[in-house]
Amino acid sequence: VDFSLRRTQGIDAGLKVAKAIYIAGFAGTSNVLAGKRYGIPISGTMAHSFITAFDEEIDAFRAFAETFPDNTVLLIDTYDTISGAHKAAEVAQEMAAEGSALKGVRLDSGDMADLSKEVRAILQERRLSGVVIFASGGFDEYKIAENIAKGAEINAFGVGTKMGVSADAPYTDMAYKLVKYDGQPVLKLSTGKRTLVDEKQVLRIRQGGTLVKDIIALRHEKGEGEPILRPAMKDGKRLQPPEPLHLIRGRFKEEFGALDERHKSIVQPEPFPVALSPGLQKLQKRIVHEVKEKELGES
Amino acid sequence: VDFSLRRTQGIDAGLKVAKAIYIAGFAGTSNVLAGKRYGIPISGTMAHSFITAFDEEIDAFRAFAETFPDNTVLLIDTYDTISGAHKAAEVAQEMAAEGSALKGVRLDSGDMADLSKEVRAILQERRLSGVVIFASGGFDEYKIAENIAKGAEINAFGVGTKMGVSADAPYTDMAYKLVKYDGQPVLKLSTGKRTLVDEKQVLRIRQGGTLVKDIIALRHEKGEGEPILRPAMKDGKRLQPPEPLHLIRGRFKEEFGALDERHKSIVQPEPFPVALSPGLQKLQKRIVHEVKEKELGES
Numbered sequence: 354v355d356f357s358l359r360r361t362q363g364i365d366a367g368l369k370v371a372k373a374i375y376i377a378g379f380a381g382t383s384n385v386l387a388g389k390r391y392g393i394p395i396s397g398t399m400a401h402s403f404i405t406a407f408d409e410e411i412d413a414f415r416a417f418a419e420t421f422p423d424n425t426v427l428l429i430d431t432y433d434t435i436s437g438a439h440k441a442a443e444v445a446q447e448m449a450a451e452g453s454a455l456k457g458v459r460l461d462s463g464d465m466a467d468l469s470k471e472v473r474a475i476l477q478e479r480r481l482s483g484v485v486i487f488a489s490g491g492f493d494e495y496k497i498a499e500n501i502a503k504g505a506e507i508n509a510f511g512v513g514t515k516m517g518v519s520a521d522a523p524y525t526d527m528a529y530k531l532v533k534y535d536g537q538p539v540l541k542l543s544t545g546k547r548t549l550v551d552e553k554q555v556l557r558i559r560q561g562g563t564l565v566k567d568i569i570a571l572r573h574e575k576g577e578g579e580p581i582l583r584p585a586m587k588d589g590k591r592l593q594p595p596e597p598l599h600l601i602r603g604r605f606k607e608e609f610g611a612l613d614e615r616h617k618s619i620v621q622p623e624p625f626p627v628a629l630s631p632g633l634q635k636l637q638k639r640i641v642h643e644v645k646e647k648e649l650g651e652s
Numbered sequence: 653v654d655f656s657l658r659r660t661q662g663i664d665a666g667l668k669v670a671k672a673i674y675i676a677g678f679a680g681t682s683n684v685l686a687g688k689r690y691g692i693p694i695s696g697t698m699a700h701s702f703i704t705a706f707d708e709e710i711d712a713f714r715a716f717a718e719t720f721p722d723n724t725v726l727l728i729d730t731y732d733t734i735s736g737a738h739k740a741a742e743v744a745q746e747m748a749a750e751g752s753a754l755k756g757v758r759l760d761s762g763d764m765a766d767l768s769k770e771v772r773a774i775l776q777e778r779r780l781s782g783v784v785i786f787a788s789g790g791f792d793e794y795k796i797a798e799n800i801a802k803g804a805e806i807n808a809f810g811v812g813t814k815m816g817v818s819a820d821a822p823y824t825d826m827a828y829k830l831v832k833y834d835g836q837p838v839l840k841l842s843t844g845k846r847t848l849v850d851e852k853q854v855l856r857i858r859q860g861g862t863l864v865k866d867i868i869a870l871r872h873e874k875g876e877g878e879p880i881l882r883p884a885m886k887d888g889k890r891l892q893p894p895e896p897l898h899l900i901r902g903r904f905k906e907e908f909g910a911l912d913e914r915h916k917s918i919v920q921p922e923p924f925p926v927a928l929s930p931g932l933q934k935l936q937k938r939i940v941h942e943v944k945e946k947e948l949g950e951s
Binding site for chain 2: 369
């Protein structure tokens with residue numbers, strides 16, 4: 354679940370993050386406006402300030418359960434996670450007596466793997482096996498993997514800061530460059546920043562449902578593979594209506610599933626192979642030669 | 653100069669970056685809307701696409717000079733920086749003959765320190781000592797320091813990506829926590845995330861114009877130092893009108909100037925000393941004790 358709004362670089366960025374991560378497979382967001390605007394499931398839990406506003410922690414738990422009997426996730430680490438777990442279990446039994454059910458508890462500090470096992474034991478002891486354990490607090494893909502490897506009894510993760518600002522990869526070095534002007538292929542030769550000439554197509558090659566290779570080709574070049582670039586706008590107008598987010602999400606899931614595991618490892622993934630087509634290589638060579646001759650006086 | 657708009661995490665973030673960095677001492681921004689909205693000096697140069705849209709580089713230079721005779725900065729690395737510098741020098745002499753002057757040239761790729769020295773020599777040879785050398789392309793404070801250390805002949809830097817997304821420190825771990833409720837000081841004890849109770853004041857201690865130490869104290873506690881927190885809002889209303897950006901910028905410059913160099917090094921800066929007042933320490937100890945007694949049954 355996306356918990357990043359309070360850390361994203363502005364409110365606008367927060368909306369874009371919520372949308373992007375839902376496409377990428379997150380289950381929901383705590384960003385209520387994103388939920389309303391894009392139809393993303395909303396999921397949030399109580400704040401520490403809600404707990405500390407009550408004279409006793411258990412009174413905060415009871416008040417929340419009474420207000421949201423169908424959607425109560427209790428934050429149990431405000432004073433001490435284990436003591437909080439016992440109180441949550443008590444409130445869960447009170448809720449059961451009233452005909453409702455505690456949805457979950459949330460850990461937000463300490464050693465999550467160890468604590469989650471202790472909390473699970475406390476819940477099991479009181480026959481509360483349906484209660485979900487959420488965890489939040491500084492998670493990213495590496496910390497999640499580490500906790501899973503340690504056998505953590507965590508059912509769901511709230512991920513905020515490091516995902517919302519893309520902490521380990523805070524930018525993508527992409528830029529707009531001219532490739533064709535007035536019918537002529539053009540390029541720049543700048544050291545380490547040379548561009549590829551002319552309009553392109555990308556040909557994607559699959560083998561038995563698995564993605565094998567992309568080939569960057571000239572726009573109308575014939576070659577093996579499925580052309581994956583399609584016109585999206587013409588004369589300043591969209592050519593298709595916007596798609597519902599769940600369709601985009603479904604397509605991402607399918608395509609990502611078709612990518613071999615070795616390209617998806619969170620540690621040292623192998624880059625997906627991308628090649629240049631013969632037509633593009635040939636044109637590139639010719640234009641580089643022509644530009645060098647014209648601009649640098651080389652022959 | 654701020655060149656970050658194309659990389660900031662949304663347009664809204666781009667405006668905030670332009671404003672923040674102007675306060676912090678940048679000379680201007682390439683973000684035209686930020687310039688208009690906040691009164692920040694605007695500074696930009698031509699794009700590679702402008703150059704590649706012309707049949708020859710020197711024609712692009714001439715067209716730009718004709719359109720902006722008083723504000724021409726020529727981007728010289730599209731095909732080859734040295735060849736571009738010769739062409740820029742030629743256009744500078746043509747401009748001089750017309751009674752205008754070339755403002756500068758910009759390097760955007762390659763070894764900037766070496767190239768800047770070569771470009772400076774080309775400009776000197778043609779008696780163009782007034783032409784400023786700009787550099788852009790992946791700069792951050794470390795790369796700027798490295799180039800200055802190498803004796804680069806660069807007068808101004810365009811800084812974009814790494815500053816606009818705060819690449820080396822992409823988030824600040826701050827959060828809202830309740831410190832007082834219904835007249836009672838409150839706190840959370842969560843492992844590694846314990847908060848400090850009650851309303852605060854910060855007392856700043858100076859010695860002969862230099863900042864020495866900050867003390868976090870209770871709101872109305874007496875103590876050495878100048879109280880630096882003042883009410884900004886009351887009942888949902890600002891208490892003072894917004895200040896012009898240049899005043900905020902001036903104040904920042906003054907305060908930053910009062911900070912010792914060892915706290916400002918870009919490599920391993922020494923943290924500025926911050927202490928807790930006796931009154932805060934005493935109240936904190938008492939409330940921690942009370943909460944432990946009440947919530948955890950400790951005595």
